[in-house]
Amino acid sequence: MFENMFAGFDTDLFDQFRRLESEMGQILGYSAGPAGIRAAQRGTFPPINVGATAEQVDVYLFAAGLDAAKLEVSIQQNLLSVSGSRRIETKQDAEYYRRERYDGDFRRVITLPDDVDPERVEAKYRAGVLQITVQRREATRPRQITVN
């Protein structure tokens, strides 16, 4: 019934709209594909990247102008959480044209691979990037087996 309604239209146009919609979705960070259950929506402060090697997992949080003493980093098994707050002081006697910088509390929770060792975590804050390095357990690292 509904197919008939559109029979007179140029279906190419609808295909193109559909393509546009899916491309926009990708740009905005929505997609039909599986997303992490704890993944935050696009544009959440601070942005994070996570990288891994066989030995370690590195989490990078990009947050300029933080007070490192106010950062709270905790790990429970493979669940890493980082929280803190960044207050942006409003200048008195100034007229604001743009206020895009995030002001307030933040918290991000990151699911790391299962084999990380929560006892061996290091965190450092440098040039506005918080880098958290978590070592992985030896037993799960790929081992070279010599063939005799």
Add this chain to the structure above:
Amino acid sequence: MTAKQDVANQESSALGKKARERDTVIIPAVDIFEDAHQITVQAEMPGVSKDKLNVQADRNGLLLEGEMEIAMPSGMAALYADLQTTRYRRSFVLSGELETERIEASLKDGLLTVRIPKRAEFRTRRIRVNVP
């Protein structure tokens, strides 16, 4: 879909990909405010060090550019990435009353602060309103 359309789609997505690779930059979040003496721009560029920062100003515009330098172990694979590139870029149009020769920039903890003074004759003067 017809074969003809498939080709058209492939072409446009390949073009799109190329354009994205060339133009992908992080647009830093900024606060901009003005007081009696100057305009201040504060831009977030975490991961950028002084020597990888480029602040350019002339009569017409202000350009902020930076390249993030992140120490990474070799052979690292990305598990998740909010940021897909390491380059920052943002530009603004300036107006003639700003003294771009006396611009000052400082970088601390990934926060870039640029101060652009206003020419003396353009500084805001408070005008007293006399009530008779």
